[in-house]
Amino acid sequence: MSDVPILLEMRSITKEFPGVKALSDVNLVVRAGEIHAICGENGAGKSTLMKVLSGVYPHGSYSGQIVYQGSESKFSDIRASESAGIVIIHQELALIPGMSIAENIFLGNEPRKRGAIDWKAANRMALDLMARVGLQEDPDTLIKDIGVGKQQLVEIAKAFAKDVKLLILDEPTAALNEADSRHLLDLLRGFRSRGITSIMISHKLNEIEAIADQITILRDGRTVETLDVKADGVDEDRIVRGMVGRELSSRFPDHTPKIGDVFFEVRNWNVRHPISADRQVCKNESFVVRRGEIVGFAGLMGAGRTELAMSVFGRSYGVYESGTIIKDGKEIVLKSVADAIDNGLAYVSEDRKAIGLNLLDDIKTSTVAAKLSKIRHHGVLNEVEEYQAAEAYRKELRTKAPTVDEGVSKLSGGNQQKVVLAKWMFTDPDLLILDEPTRGIDVGAKYEIYGIIQRLADQGKGVVVISSELPELIGLCDRIYTVFEGAITGEIARADATPENLMKQMTSTKKMATR
Amino acid sequence: MSRLKDLQKNLFGGTTSNARQFGMIFTLVAIVLIFQVWTNGLTLRSDNLIALFQQNSYILILAIGMLMVIVAGHIDLSVGSVAAFAGILVAKSMTEWDLPWPVAILFGLAIGAIIGAWQGFWVAYVGVPAFIVTLAGMLLFRGGNQFIGNANTIPVPEGFREIGSGFLPEFGPNTGYNNATLLLGLAAAVAVVWRELRARNTRRAMDADPAPMWVSILRMAIMVGVIAFATLRFASGRVGTSFPISGIILLVLVIAYSFYTRNTAGGRHIYAVGGNSRAAELSGVKLKRVNFFVMMNMSVLAALAGMIFVARSAASGPQDGNGWELDAIAAVFIGGAAVAGGIGTISGSIVGGLVMAVLNNGLQLEGVGTDKVQIIKGLVLLLAVAIDVYNKSQGRFSIIGSLMRPFRRDDPAAPVSPPDAEREPAKAAVSG
Numbered sequence: 001m002s003d004v005p006i007l008l009e010m011r012s013i014t015k016e017f018p019g020v021k022a023l024s025d026v027n028l029v030v031r032a033g034e035i036h037a038i039c040g041e042n043g044a045g046k047s048t049l050m051k052v053l054s055g056v057y058p059h060g061s062y063s064g065q066i067v068y069q070g071s072e073s074k075f076s077d078i079r080a081s082e083s084a085g086i087v088i089i090h091q092e093l094a095l096i097p098g099m100s101i102a103e104n105i106f107l108g109n110e111p112r113k114r115g116a117i118d119w120k121a122a123n124r125m126a127l128d129l130m131a132r133v134g135l136q137e138d139p140d141t142l143i144k145d146i147g148v149g150k151q152q153l154v155e156i157a158k159a160f161a162k163d164v165k166l167l168i169l170d171e172p173t174a175a176l177n178e179a180d181s182r183h184l185l186d187l188l189r190g191f192r193s194r195g196i197t198s199i200m201i202s203h204k205l206n207e208i209e210a211i212a213d214q215i216t217i218l219r220d221g222r223t224v225e226t227l228d229v230k231a232d233g234v235d236e237d238r239i240v241r242g243m244v245g246r247e248l249s250s251r252f253p254d255h256t257p258k259i260g261d262v263f264f265e266v267r268n269w270n271v272r273h274p275i276s277a278d279r280q281v282c283k284n285e286s287f288v289v290r291r292g293e294i295v296g297f298a299g300l301m302g303a304g305r306t307e308l309a310m311s312v313f314g315r316s317y318g319v320y321e322s323g324t325i326i327k328d329g330k331e332i333v334l335k336s337v338a339d340a341i342d343n344g345l346a347y348v349s350e351d352r353k354a355i356g357l358n359l360l361d362d363i364k365t366s367t368v369a370a371k372l373s374k375i376r377h378h379g380v381l382n383e384v385e386e387y388q389a390a391e392a393y394r395k396e397l398r399t400k401a402p403t404v405d406e407g408v409s410k411l412s413g414g415n416q417q418k419v420v421l422a423k424w425m426f427t428d429p430d431l432l433i434l435d436e437p438t439r440g441i442d443v444g445a446k447y448e449i450y451g452i453i454q455r456l457a458d459q460g461k462g463v464v465v466i467s468s469e470l471p472e473l474i475g476l477c478d479r480i481y482t483v484f485e486g487a488i489t490g491e492i493a494r495a496d497a498t499p500e501n502l503m504k505q506m507t508s509t510k511k512m513a514t515r
Numbered sequence: 516m517s518r519l520k521d522l523q524k525n526l527f528g529g530t531t532s533n534a535r536q537f538g539m540i541f542t543l544v545a546i547v548l549i550f551q552v553w554t555n556g557l558t559l560r561s562d563n564l565i566a567l568f569q570q571n572s573y574i575l576i577l578a579i580g581m582l583m584v585i586v587a588g589h590i591d592l593s594v595g596s597v598a599a600f601a602g603i604l605v606a607k608s609m610t611e612w613d614l615p616w617p618v619a620i621l622f623g624l625a626i627g628a629i630i631g632a633w634q635g636f637w638v639a640y641v642g643v644p645a646f647i648v649t650l651a652g653m654l655l656f657r658g659g660n661q662f663i664g665n666a667n668t669i670p671v672p673e674g675f676r677e678i679g680s681g682f683l684p685e686f687g688p689n690t691g692y693n694n695a696t697l698l699l700g701l702a703a704a705v706a707v708v709w710r711e712l713r714a715r716n717t718r719r720a721m722d723a724d725p726a727p728m729w730v731s732i733l734r735m736a737i738m739v740g741v742i743a744f745a746t747l748r749f750a751s752g753r754v755g756t757s758f759p760i761s762g763i764i765l766l767v768l769v770i771a772y773s774f775y776t777r778n779t780a781g782g783r784h785i786y787a788v789g790g791n792s793r794a795a796e797l798s799g800v801k802l803k804r805v806n807f808f809v810m811m812n813m814s815v816l817a818a819l820a821g822m823i824f825v826a827r828s829a830a831s832g833p834q835d836g837n838g839w840e841l842d843a844i845a846a847v848f849i850g851g852a853a854v855a856g857g858i859g860t861i862s863g864s865i866v867g868g869l870v871m872a873v874l875n876n877g878l879q880l881e882g883v884g885t886d887k888v889q890i891i892k893g894l895v896l897l898l899a900v901a902i903d904v905y906n907k908s909q910g911r912f913s914i915i916g917s918l919m920r921p922f923r924r925d926d927p928a929a930p931v932s933p934p935d936a937e938r939e940p941a942k943a944a945v946s947g
Contacts, residue, residue, distance in 0.1 A: 313797075314799075316797055337799045341799045355791070358787055358791040358794050360786075360790040365783070369783075369787060369795075370799055372783060376779075379779055380778050380779060381783065384717055391722075
């Protein structure tokens with residue numbers, strides 16, 4: 001392929017956020033007319049790189065060079081990159097549901113005649129664009145009335161309306177069913193034959209293998225390698241190796257598990273999506289947790305791990321369909337979060353700021369928030385007990401804050417997470433479900449949180465850890481379930497767990513017995 | 516320097532001094548003093564203070580309920596109409612169905628509860644925004660009032676009028692003052708001292724240093740001084756007048772609701788829902804119940820306010836309660852509540868309400884027309900909130916929210932506001 005001209009070259013891109021180096025010295029070379037896939041684990045820096053490219057992070061906020069069509073580009077915002085023909089289609093579609101297909105295609109880019117929108121021209125052009133992406137609908141149809149697969153096509157048509165030269169697709173098939181995915185991939189092939197270059201970010205390695213010409217693999221914000229699919233004979237295993245190939249150093253405290261009997265069990269758990277009732281987010285899932293055991297849930301984003309956890313936690317997500325929960329040999333029915341808390345469950349959410357904490361609160365108020373009954377006597381909350389409880393956890397978890405009167409919004413991510421952990425430890429749970437417990441936390445704080453998790457397990461509690469970082473799961477968990485598209489696809493004991501076999505099961509529906 | 520800093524830190528607030536409320540209290544003091552000078556001493560005269568309370572007690576009662584509604588992230592536009600609706604039904608129940616007035620009061624509260632349940636149902640269980648539900652309620656119950664009363668005025672009997680225009684009774688030896696008011700003032704002073712000492716103990720029990728003793732003493736002295744001043748003013752009015760009954764009702768409600776919002780799980784849940792409803796839900800808070808409760812509670816208080824107004828004006832009419840919702844909402848926001856919910860205090864709302872009341876009263880004493888009074892009130896509301904927004908955007912006093920929580924011990928006292936904002940034993944003004 002080296003004879004094909006280079007369309008885009010990103011040279012030693014480095015992008016820093018306060019405290020985190022999201023990208024360091026990343027290089028990317030995309031040749032005209034190819035489909036270039038970017039692979040990497042969650043947090044490897046794929047989206048950040050694309051945001052640098054599309055001007056979301058303007059020139060000057062990163063270091064390095066973007067050479068596009070032979071000259072250096074300094075995009076100040078998305079408009080600048082779009083006018084150069086670079087269009088990004090995000091995973092969450094940016095369409096307005098109450099507007100028509102034509103209106104959406106030309107949103108912000110409306111064809112005008114004497115100041116007014118020329119709807120006749122808009123509809124005619126929309127039909128033309130829709131034909132190019134193989135979308136057969138009336139341009140007056142509202143977005144909310146078409147399926148997500150067709151919505152994706154509208155997004156692409158929208159990109160064509162802007163005269164796209166380089167199309168970037170972030171997880172384009174994540175929300176699509178198989179038929180729609182196949183159609184989309186065919187479409188991309190069609191674009192390639194017409195000379196349109198695409199960059200595609202995807203977790204679905206089989207799709208990448210099938211469609212990509214080149215693959216660039218990112219890991220921890222660095223470029224690992226760029227593979228030529230045909231020349232290098234790349235297959236899924238090869239990609240996985242590149243994605244996870246980091247050594248597992250001692251990033252975890254030493255721990256000898258003291259595992260007891262099974263005390264918590266979920267059987268044949270079925271849950272539907274809260275809005276689109278035909279989507280099943282939990283498909284007949286079953287799992288067990290033993291006392292003193294740390295159980296991991298591995299899966300890609302959107303695999304349905306959070307949905308499983310939250311639906312178990314008092315049906316706080318989705319529409320419950322069927323399934324039973326057995327705790328200490330008895331079936332329990334948890335219809336609300338309050339039921340779940342009363343039955344000794346705790347759920348530390350994946351998004352601390354959005355749903356884990358009330359950022360207006362201070363540390364002590366947050367600490368007791370999930371079990372006010374513990375500090376309530378005759379209906380009155382005891383402020384001294386509240387203070388003492390919060391102070392005890394502050395010391396135990398070594399939360400860095402001057403006093404427990406400090407507002408949680410002022411704390412760092414790691415310390416906020418400790419407050420959330422304290423909040424749930426205060427409820428005296430038997431089973432703690434920790435959803436991405438170390439997301440957005442620096443390495444030192446991660447180590448401390450691992451220690452806390454291990455101590456909780458040693459107290460005889462069951463701990464479920466959901467994480468997108470495979471090394472974390474392998475380093476911390478005694479047993480790992482893999483989840484793919486709402487179903488549990490495997491169960492791997494710690495001794496057998498490798499990033500490769502986890503990744504394999506996380507990306508395929510084929511059930512493999514590795515026990 | 517350090518003494519001054521200590522004073523600043525500890526006199527009205529805690530380590531994280533409550534800047535907004537602090538500011539409002541000083542605004543209130545300033546307004547009172549300005550009008551006191553401008554009106555040649557008319558503002559703080561006994562009869563004027565008494566009238567001020569009688570005229571505004573119902574708005575302040577509404578502000579209590581409105582604070583909880585706004586903290587939970589809603590709004591209630593229907594309070595004026597609900598007050599009028601309950602008022603006309605209560606008036607009718609006494610004049611036409613001959614209900615004895617105490618029963619009629621209970622009847623009125625029950626009406627409030629039913630209306631509140633109706634509105635709460637739509638807000639909490641159907642999910643219609645409170646703005647819409649109460650906008651509908653505003654029309655519905657205004658129309659209801661005029662339908663039931665035939666747009667006529669219905670007078671109410673003597674006994675009932677007490678709750679709006681009555682005063683503490685005269686008894687005991689002739690001291691030249693109203694003895695009941697003196698006793699009330701004494702009780703308030705004792706409560707203030709007791710609260711301060713208790714708060715110091717609480718602080719110690721937390722292994723934290725209480726404010727320096729001299730600060731506590733200064734604070735107590737100021738508050739007792741204000742109480743003494745107010746007590747003597749209220750007790751020395753025209754014979755037959757003293758501290759108004761409606762003021763007593765307000766006082767009891769302020770104390771009870773401050774305690775509820777600060778020291779009970781139910782109160783805390785309201786703040787949790789307003790602060791982050793999803794986080795609250797995932798902490799086991801029953802969202803629907805909380806939303807239902809605040810809406811229902813608001814209508815009960817609106818019914819009470821309506822009855823007090825009817826009692827004061829001796830009759831229920833078709834225009835009762837017009838525009839009350841705006842006064843109550845303004846009081847709450849001037850008192851430091853956040854539009855987005857989660858932040859605000861009962862005492863702050865009372866101070867906010869008093870700022871508006873004193874402004875109103877002083878301008879009227881000076882013969883300023885209602886047209887100009889409205890213009891000034893509008894600007895005050897805008898300015899108060901704008902200053903807050905500006906300060907926040909400058910990061911001046913960090914997250915105002917964390918400063919305004921009602922259950923923090925550093926909640927400031929209201930040192931110069933008239934006595935009702937003072938006498939809540941629950942509102943411990945300790946520093947940290």
